[in-house]
Amino acid sequence: MSVEKLTLPSPAKLNLMLHILGRREDGYHELQTLFQFLDYGDEITFALRDDGVIRLHTAFEGVPHDSNLIVKAAKKLQEQSGCTQGIDIWIDKILPMGGGIGGGSSNAATTLLGLNHLWQLGWDEDRLAALGLTLGADVPVFVRGHAAFAEGVGEKLTPEYPEEPWYLVLVPQVSVSTAEIFSDPLLTRNTAPIKVRPVPKGNSRNDCLSVVARRYPEVRNALNLLGKFAEAKLTGTGSCVFGGFPSKAEADKVSALLTETLTGFVAKGSNVSMLHRKLQSLL
Ligand SMILES: C[C@@](CO)(OP(=O)(O)O)[C@H](O)COP(=O)(O)OP(=O)(O)OC[C@H]1O[C@@H](n2ccc(N)nc2=O)[C@H](O)[C@@H]1O
Ligand SMILES: Nc1ncnc2c1ncn2[C@@H]1O[C@H](COP(=O)(O)OP(=O)(O)O)[C@@H](O)[C@H]1O
Numbered sequence: 001m002s003v004e005k006l007t008l009p010s011p012a013k014l015n016l017m018l019h020i021l022g023r024r025e026d027g028y029h030e031l032q033t034l035f036q037f038l039d040y041g042d043e044i045t046f047a048l049r050d051d052g053v054i055r056l057h058t059a060f061e062g063v064p065h066d067s068n069l070i071v072k073a074a075k076k077l078q079e080q081s082g083c084t085q086g087i088d089i090w091i092d093k094i095l096p097m098g099g100g101i102g103g104g105s106s107n108a109a110t111t112l113l114g115l116n117h118l119w120q121l122g123w124d125e126d127r128l129a130a131l132g133l134t135l136g137a138d139v140p141v142f143v144r145g146h147a148a149f150a151e152g153v154g155e156k157l158t159p160e161y162p163e164e165p166w167y168l169v170l171v172p173q174v175s176v177s178t179a180e181i182f183s184d185p186l187l188t189r190n191t192a193p194i195k196v197r198p199v200p201k202g203n204s205r206n207d208c209l210s211v212v213a214r215r216y217p218e219v220r221n222a223l224n225l226l227g228k229f230a231e232a233k234l235t236g237t238g239s240c241v242f243g244g245f246p247s248k249a250e251a252d253k254v255s256a257l258l259t260e261t262l263t264g265f266v267a268k269g270s271n272v273s274m275l276h277r278k279l280q281s282l283l
Helices: 069-081 103-118 125-133 139-144 178-182 209-215 217-226 248-255 274-282
Strands: 005-023 029-049 054-056 086-092 148-152 156-159 166-172 241-245 262-270
Touching (some): 005 103, 005 139, 005 166, 005 274, 029 274, 086 103, 103 139, 125 139, 139 148, 166 217, 166 248, 178 209, 217 262, 241 248
Antiparallel strands (some): 029 086, 166 241
């Protein structure tokens, strides 16, 4: 029997390290980064419609309907597959936008995988990841669903198996523009490539950190606070800051110190995305 309605998770990611190796001729930066997922994220509900219309029913502040990565992903998949069915979509959005935890990219990937399932397209992961890359550099890792070392602009992925601690993620009340950070003249762009796998322990630096911390006092405060209890790191180009803890109880203890002006959440790191665990359970 075919499925008509589906609710799927859309997890966050962390960049456990991020090195900038150089700048390409098209202005994009060559990176090496280690992605891991969090068991924490949005939830997207999809319901089939047979008239071909794609409609996201949840409004996003500051993001017009047709610019939403969920709608863009659905439209591209519909066009490229020639599918004549449509979709109604709702999202329970809890991930902060512009926080470096990949909410938009994750939403796009969940949409691609969810619609591949509901529309019964039978696309394989390679094809979905290639389409995903046209929507954003972080989409392919969410499509593949395994923690990975990423190279290029994020499209060359090798599965990795980092430890899976509990994290406390701090969410400074500021949205960081990725474009602004990558165009800062003070950004370090000449880190030597890591040539061995798995990524040797001790490579936890994020080359964006000093530029982001200099520009955003809110991020500086978060790094200072968390730094008293754990190694405090920046994910992506920020604004979120995270630290690992051996147990949920220890992460919760630090989380209890947060105030209204600096919020955060506790979540388990995971090398297999909760989206893929849910999809597996449906097969
Ligand atoms: C830095 C990372 C690390 O995971 O994540 P976030 O902090 O956004 O989550 C990603 O590589 C973000 O990739 P992506 O999400 O595609 O970046 P966008 O916001 O589209 O990029 C905005 C702009 O930043 C610059 N940019 C982006 C990525 C890159 N490797 N080099 C760049 O120079 C480009 O000028 C681009 O137009
Ligand atoms: N479904 C979506 N969820 C979040 N952001 C989206 C979405 N669609 C479009 N965007 C746009 O993408 C930008 C980056 O969002 P997001 O992926 O959450 O942050 P980051 O890349 O810093 O992790 C947002 O500021 C917003 O303008």
